[in-house]
Amino acid sequence: MSKPHIRLGVNVLASGRHDAAWKTFDDKAALSTDIDHFVAIAKAAERGLLDAIFLADNPGGLVSESYTRPWRALDPAVLVSHLSAHTRHIGLVCTTTSLFGHPYTIARQIASIDHVSRGRAAWNVITSQNPPALHAYGVDKGWDQAERYERAEEFVQIVTQFWDSVPEGSVAADVERTVYLDPSRLRKLDYEGRHFRARGASSVPETPQGRPVIFQAGQSADSRAFGARYADALFTGQRVLDGARSFYSEVKGLATRYGRNPDHLLVMPGLFPILASTDEEAQRHKRRLDDLLDSVALREELARHLAVDAALLADLDAPIPYRETEANEHLVPTASRWHRKEMLKEAKANGWNIRALLFSNITGGHRIFVGTPEGFADDMLHWVDTKGADGFNLNIDVQPTGLDLIADEVIPVLQRRGRFRTAYEGQTLRDNLGLPRFEAANVSPDTTPYFARELAGAA
Numbered sequence: 001m002s003k004p005h006i007r008l009g010v011n012v013l014a015s016g017r018h019d020a021a022w023k024t025f026d027d028k029a030a031l032s033t034d035i036d037h038f039v040a041i042a043k044a045a046e047r048g049l050l051d052a053i054f055l056a057d058n059p060g061g062l063v064s065e066s067y068t069r070p071w072r073a074l075d076p077a078v079l080v081s082h083l084s085a086h087t088r089h090i091g092l093v094c095t096t097t098s099l100f101g102h103p104y105t106i107a108r109q110i111a112s113i114d115h116v117s118r119g120r121a122a123w124n125v126i127t128s129q130n131p132p133a134l135h136a137y138g139v140d141k142g143w144d145q146a147e148r149y150e151r152a153e154e155f156v157q158i159v160t161q162f163w164d165s166v167p168e169g170s171v172a173a174d175v176e177r178t179v180y181l182d183p184s185r186l187r188k189l190d191y192e193g194r195h196f197r198a199r200g201a202s203s204v205p206e207t208p209q210g211r212p213v214i215f216q217a218g219q220s221a222d223s224r225a226f227g228a229r230y231a232d233a234l235f236t237g238q239r240v241l242d243g244a245r246s247f248y249s250e251v252k253g254l255a256t257r258y259g260r261n262p263d264h265l266l267v268m269p270g271l272f273p274i275l276a277s278t279d280e281e282a283q284r285h286k287r288r289l290d291d292l293l294d295s296v297a298l299r300e301e302l303a304r305h306l307a308v309d310a311a312l313l314a315d316l317d318a319p320i321p322y323r324e325t326e327a328n329e330h331l332v333p334t335a336s337r338w339h340r341k342e343m344l345k346e347a348k349a350n351g352w353n354i355r356a357l358l359f360s361n362i363t364g365g366h367r368i369f370v371g372t373p374e375g376f377a378d379d380m381l382h383w384v385d386t387k388g389a390d391g392f393n394l395n396i397d398v399q400p401t402g403l404d405l406i407a408d409e410v411i412p413v414l415q416r417r418g419r420f421r422t423a424y425e426g427q428t429l430r431d432n433l434g435l436p437r438f439e440a441a442n443v444s445p446d447t448t449p450y451f452a453r454e455l456a457g458a459a
């Protein structure tokens with residue numbers, strides 16, 4: 001049997017994943033909002049035949065990173081609908097919260113993007129609740145873990161039921177009888193959850209993909225069960241292959257237990273390549289970018305992640321204070337624990353000192369690869385072939401220039417090895433990801449309550 005193609009998306013960031021990327025641009029002030037810049041990134045990704053561009057989001061207010069680098073400013077739904085007009089094939093992943101606001105707004109937005117892009121929309125469901133976002137939405141206090149996932153589940157059930165509510169064939173367009181929309185065909189919902197209620201049918205008819213693709217990003221046991229139940233693809237942070245392999249086999253197993261085909265749940269960890277024509281040149285390129293960082297601020301950030309006093313990290317060539325970080329784990333907010341755990345796992349596996357950890361993408365959280373395009377292609381294939389991933393969500397150091405290297409140097413290597421497309425396979429994102437069109441007519445609405453607690457409890 002031939003080996004599978006690798007799936008590749010790109011995380012669209014205003015200037016790039018490297019925290020100092022913005023300092024390398026001539027026009028620095030407009031980076032968060034410059035639409036031409038985003039169009040250039042989307043076009044470079046499509047030239048590389050990547051599966052999707054991925055718009056992460058901090059829904060709501062500014063977060064701490066907004067004060068030190070360009071941030072995610074534009075509403076991702078508005079941004080991707082503009083980008084859809086400048087691209088023809090690439091998937092458009094739009095991140096929104098599943099905890100607050102109303103699911104109908106999201107159902108309508110994402111379905112509309114699927115229509116305007118002719119079947120390229122995906123919804124990335126997140127469950128974060130950082131205070132600035134909650135405050136912007138007028139919510140005083142977040143929810144505990146169980147309640148977060150109860151809310152998220154109701155949210156997704158309502159969104160998907162709205163997506164299925166005006167099935168193909170509902171538009172009769174019957175001139176003789178003057179019936180445009182046939183009400184007998186509608187699958188109206190009447191949803192009364194603990195947290196959200198909704199009734200009626202969407203204004204948006206069934207979309208080209210049947211349902212837009214669902215991505216999900218999270219890390220906890222609840223999040224894994226939630227993703228395995230509802231998502232088509234999981235975005236995750238995995239810095240060490242062994243951990244990635246356990247994550248992979250766990251979520252594929254959960255999908256099977258939910259009666260799903262595990263091949264229809266793609267696993268795409270984030271990955272941050274820093275590339276050049278030789279390994280030494282790639283290291284030099286990374287150092288040039290690292291030298292632009294404010295190492296004092298970075299050390300303070302690392303101290304916050306590790307929940308230790310910054311003074312403990314003063315000597316960059318000293319060993320990492322594992323004992324203190326472990327003792328202080330309870331001080332770290334739950335949502336940041338995966339990030340810190342992954343960083344420390346990687347540091348331990350590689351015998352890093354404080355300096356190596358400090359310059360290993362502590363703010364982005366994803367694994368860094370520094371080396372040649374050929375080495376990078378091999379590294380990704382090794383992860384795919386040892387069942388650590390189906391593909392990756394690439395975080396590019398400086399965009400769009402770093403993406404040109406992916407399109408011109410990395411993709412041709414993967415193609416020569418028979419592991420990447422040489423042309424887009426189909427029109428829709430589902431076609432290109434190898435996922436079947438969603439046939440709403442064949443499923444009854446999701447109403448299974450509180451999957452995560454049931455399944456996580458049973459595991």
Ligand SMILES: Cc1cc2nc3c(=O)[nH]c(=O)nc-3n(C[C@H](O)[C@H](O)[C@H](O)COP(=O)(O)O)c2cc1C
Pocket residue numbers: 055056057058059095125126127128129217218219220222223235236237270334335
């Ligand atoms: C790879 C990855 C990407 C994420 N992307 C976003 C994002 O763009 N915006 C956001 O607000 N939260 C994002 N999150 C946060 C998750 O949605 C979730 O809130 C977080 O993982 C904590 O929940 P958990 O402990 O249940 O996993 C991301 C998480 C992961 C692991």
